[in-house]
Amino acid sequence: MEVKELQSRIEGRVTTTTDAGYENLRCELIWNQLTPARYPQMVVQVATEQDVVETVRFARATGLKIAVRGGGHSWVGFALRDDSLLIDLGHLTQVAIDRAARTAVIQPAISGRDLNRQLAAQGLAFPVGHCPTVSLSGFLLNGGLGWNFNSWKPACFSITAANVVTADGNLVVANEQQNADLLWAIRGAGPGFFGIVTQYELKLYPVPGAITTSNYYYPLQHATEVGAWAASIAGRLSKEVELTIFFAPAPPLLRSAAGQLTVLCVSSVRPHSLTPKTKPLQRSVSWRAVRSLTRACKRNCTCPPQLMLCSIWAACCGRSVTGTWPTRSGRTRRLPLCSGRYGSISCGRRQRSHWQCWYFLLERRTMQLRCPTRRSR
Numbered sequence: 235m236e237v238k239e240l241q242s243r244i245e246g247r248v249t250t251t252t253d254a255g256y257e258n259l260r261c262e263l264i265w266n267q268l269t270p271a272r273y274p275q276m277v278v279q280v281a282t283e284q285d286v287v288e289t290v291r292f293a294r295a296t297g298l299k300i301a302v303r304g305g306g307h308s309w310v311g312f313a314l315r316d317d318s319l320l321i322d323l324g325h326l327t328q329v330a331i332d333r334a335a336r337t338a339v340i341q342p343a344i345s346g347r348d349l350n351r352q353l354a355a356q357g358l359a360f361p362v363g364h365c366p367t368v369s370l371s372g373f374l375l376n377g378g379l380g381w382n383f384n385s386w387k388p389a390c391f392s393i394t395a396a397n398v399v400t401a402d403g404n405l406v407v408a409n410e411q412q413n414a415d416l417l418w419a420i421r422g423a424g425p426g427f428f429g430i431v432t433q434y435e436l437k438l439y440p441v442p443g444a445i446t447t448s449n450y451y452y453p454l455q456h457a458t459e460v461g462a463w464a465a466s467i468a469g470r471l472s473k474e475v476e477l478t479i480f481f482a483p484a485p486p487l488l489r490s491a492a493g494q495l496t497v498l499c500v501s502s503v504r505p506h507s508l509t510p511k512t513k514p515l516q517r518s519v520s521w522r523a524v525r526s527l528t529r530a531c532k533r534n535c536t537c538p539p540q541l542m543l544c545s546i547w548a549a550c551c552g553r554s555v556t557g558t559w560p561t562r563s564g565r566t567r568r569l570p571l572c573s574g575r576y577g578s579i580s581c582g583r584r585q586r587s588h589w590q591c592w593y594f595l596l597e598r599r600t601m602q603l604r605c606p607t608r609r610s611r
Contacts, residue, residue: 305369342371
């Protein structure tokens with residue numbers, strides 16, 4: 235079988251090393267521009283599931299080794315292999331959602347951000363990756379440590395079925411009833427998976443009614459102390475709380491106030507459901523948790539308080555949130571943190587989508603937050 239015959243059998247595009255656009259395409263396949271000096275013999279950008287089947291059969295007939303690219307987010311460019319046939323799944327991005335059954339059927343190259351945008355419109359969510367541009371294919375195959383994984387578990391456990399093109403060019407379904415060994419391998423095999431997944435069936439979850447995030451920034455010289463403190467409280471936190479420590483550029487306010495360019499960030503994220511039983515609990519517990527973490531942070535860390543910056547992020551589902559902040563004169567100042575419906579949060583005259591962030595320098599003062607029961611207008 236020749237290349238022209240393969241092109242005639244598929245809806246996608248075949249690019250070989252002799253084509254004018256080959257080098258530009260090869261470099262575009264790696265997202266971080268760290269393109270390794272490895273050169274596939276041809277790149278097939280498939281447009282349909284059947285394209286994958288035909289391409290695998292072509293490789294089998296011609297003796298070419300197969301490499302697969304999902305979203306191209308591999309740091310080391312796993313998809314680029316010398317003298318291989320590279321199957322690019324990047325155009326397979328379709329999604330079908332069954333709201334009643336809380337399931338979705340997705341193609342491999344849909345990004346986490348695009349998936350959750352469609353799910354949120356129907357009141358659903360999925361534990362996608364923390365980097366919003368990562369495609370689901372590699373994320374799921376590598377286990378999928380995504381948002382709220384303590385409660386929802388790694389994302390691979392939410393795969394209920396998958397369509398797989400095997401090495402002999404056959405399209406099979408993998409689920410608990412048939413080809414269960416393939417389903418087992420999909421949950422963590424990573425780039426070494428011995429097939430090409432062209433479709434996933436996923437279990438979905440109700441979208442959180444609200445999400446609170448607290449970020450605490452510390453000078454790098456306090457990394458040992460902050461790490462010990464975070465380790466000491468991690469086991470006592472609710473499983474809904476996701477605690478992360480990472481290096482980050484200092485926010486502008488902290489950079490100008492303390493001259494810190496790079497800082498250590500301790501971040502906690504917690505989703506909250508809003509049901510008739512949990513609405514009163516959510517209104518009181520979420521902000522109490524923020525205040526408790528703030529007080530614990532100041533008690534257990536000896537770094538200068540003017541070098542700590544706290545950011546409170548909130549999505550409030552139609553409720554306004556205000557903060558009471560004591561001033562140096564002893565009076566209190568009420569600050570509107572956010573108001574509006576989930577997905578369109580307003581602050582003063584400025585509209586922002588989904589999130590609103592306020593920063594406070596901690597100066598041994600207590601911030602009080604209040605979430606009224608009445609919906610904001």
